[in-house]
Amino acid sequence: MKALSIKQLKKTYNNGFEALKGINLEVESGDFFALLGPNGAGKSTLIGIISSLVTKSSGSVEVFGYDLDKNNERAKSCIGLVPQEINFNQFETVRNVVLNQAGYYGIPRKQAVQRTETCLKQMDLWDKRDSVSRRLSGGMKRRLMIARAMVHSPRLLILDEPTAGVDIEIRRAMWQMMKEVNAQGTTIILTTHYLEEAESLCRSIAIINNGQIIEKSAMNSLLGRIHTEHFVLDITQPLTHAPLIEGYQIELAGNRTLNVAVPKSQGLNPLFQQLTAQGVAVSSLKNKSNRLEQLFIDLVQ
Amino acid sequence: MNYSVAFKTLLVKEIRRFTRIWPQTLLPPAITTALYFLIFGKLIGDRIGTVHGETYMDYIVPGIILMSVISHSYSNVVSSFYSTKFQHHIEELLVAPVPNGVILAGYVCGGIARGILVGCVVAGISMLFTDIPVHHWDVAIAVFVLTSTLFALAGFINAVFADSFDDISIIPNFVLTPLSYLGGVFYSVTMLPGIWQTIALGNPILYMINAFRYGLLGVSDVNIELAFAITAGFIVLLTAASLLLLHKGIGIKN
The missing domain is CATH 3.30.70.1560 (Alpha-L RNA-binding motif)
Structure with a gap:
């Protein structure tokens, strides 16, 4: 089963910039997949399209067999997104940020309360549950976004530079958490500029540059090419x-x-x-x- | 998919937002309208006499209530949805399996809730100054809710197109407030000279204020059926426009 299947995906912005030039990409279910590329290569546009934040120009995206155009809501239900930038309501409490997201995914209140508690505890944020989210440290804000993305138990978790700007101790704790989530069966797509992170966590890798996939293989086979x-x-x-x-x-x-x-x-x-x-x-x-x-x-x- | 949970979540979030900041959202209309009733209704109104057989105080009550409903339904949605865009937490909704209709309904119902709450606060304040026996409860309630719905939708469209905080204050300051004041809050359109009467009839807010006045006092300058048709027509038009904007992702998606 493919967790993600992308065919001939193109995106041209209104200013004429061609961000994606016909991407073809498949990610196996259960994989821990690294999507790497330099700044401006098209990673964020690609993730934006997969998570319905950016409108594609052409091509198709399927998430666990659900087409993003024909079965949009089912496809969305499978995805949890941790974006690069902080994007939660900074005036809400930590608990409400996660609870609201559970509500948007249609999780009934009683179950949502339980899931929120589980996710916040997993991210070591339970003690901060009643704090206003803007008062959290940078690392805590990142963990809050992971807790929010996990609340509906997504089958595909997309982590867009989740460890950017966090100290090494938190980064290592987040790596451990990602490994555990993946071990439980969740497919993970990770973008990062810390390449040792990708090397130690991911089993497959794709490198995108100038809107095209220039390399896609198993991590071991890619590393095996080093002479x-x-x-x-x-x-x-x-x-x-x-x-x-x-x-x-x-x-x-x-x-x-x-x-x-x-x-x-x-x-x-x-x-x-x-x-x-x-x-x-x-x-x-x-x-x-x-x-x-x-x-x-x-x-x- | 259980859309009612998503709708309820969005609505509760919206209601919590404006009740949490009640000194900004609920207190100012209470003070402003108390001053309107005191100055225009009591101090000046006693010298004006009657309009359509009603004391001036009674005559201006429906307009002032509805003016508050219009302004607060609009401003609730425009400020809330624009802030959602500005802080990027609109993305929480866009990534989730929430249909556009539910997003629109959640924000619009939040605006209606604030409009109705503020309207009730203003109506309560008016009872300190006068006692109006309501003539047609059904008409009054229908106009109250429909007007609130219409301006909540208008606020949503304004927020979709807004790119800055300036953009969300232009329409309320330079369009809504003048149209409300010129919509017969403080006078009967029959008091205007010739051509101005005809021009005034082009203002849709005039129909809503008069329909509400009919509900409360039993007097109106316009045909009530026409007032309902105009209000319902605008609601249908703005709902369709809002859904189209959401579908195309204008102002929201890249």
Whole structure:
């Protein structure tokens, strides 16, 4: 079963800007799907059309088999959206923001009250239930939008940069929550500029650029295409020039730091053997950039 | 899909909004109309005499009540729906499976609720100054509700097109208020000279005020059936226009 099926989706704005140029995309039910792309690539327009906030110019969108044009209300019932910008009534209490949304989805009051409590507790906002929503911190506002999107138990949850601007502790808590929601069977589409987030959470990925899908595959298969990985090595003794080791590209990035390009075919063991032979002791090692980040840059450039 | 839950949610939210800010929404009309009754009805009215056999105080009561209904039904919807757009929480409704008719009904009924509540407050204030035996309850209530409906719809359309807070004050200040004052609140249209009488008959608010006056006092400058036809005609027209705007997403969607 496809959670999302998009065919030849096009969008041209009134000013003539062609934001989407015939997108074809399918997301399997239960998947954790990353939708990546640089700013202005068309991600928000695509999400806007899926969630009925933007009118498409042509093409079709089906959500769990329900066509957005022919079966609009059923399709909408399947979707929960966490938008990029804060878009709840800032004068309402936290509880009412979620309760009202449950009401819009037709959930009877008694059930809505229970669901609201569950979602707010899950997002660690239950203590703030009677606070006016504008008084919440940035991270709490984001969690409130997730609680609101979850209140009708959507089958497809769309998270548009949900962790933008939140501190690392909250971000990690949100990652855990997303994993749990996905493990319970909810399909998740995630857009993010934190590529390590996409790499660690998502099983499938699509990259959009200039209104077109330029890459779509399983995350593992995409990462498998990386031929060279870049590492930063901290060394114990200062050096005046970079060691020469055949098969590796090494640069001195400070007298105690080396940048090393490691071909996947070579691996790290020969490098360490050669460094040890030349009397260079390594104290620590880290990835210079996230693996997906490097691929992403290569693809969109 | 249970649309009645969505409608009820929207309506309760709207009613909670204007009752929560009652010093802005319910108190000012009570004070303003008390001053109207005191100054125009009592102090000046006693020197004017009667109009169509009614004391001047009694004559202006229906118009002042209906003027409040018009203004508050309109302003409730225009300010609430525009704020919803401005703060982007219109998106909460657009992503949910709420049909356009339910969105429109929720906002319009919220406007009607405020119009009726303010109308009742003003009617209550009027009872401090005079005691009007209602002649036709059915006509009075029907005009009260229909007028409120019509101007709530008009407020909705204004909010759909509005791009700034200036845009939601232009129509109430420069169209609705003048038309209400010139709609026979304080005078009978028969008191106007020749051509002005004909021009005044082009003002739809004149028909509603006179129909309401007929309901309360039993006197009117216009034909009551015509007044109902005009009001109902506008309601049908504005409902169709509102639904079309929502369907096309004008002013709401990209």
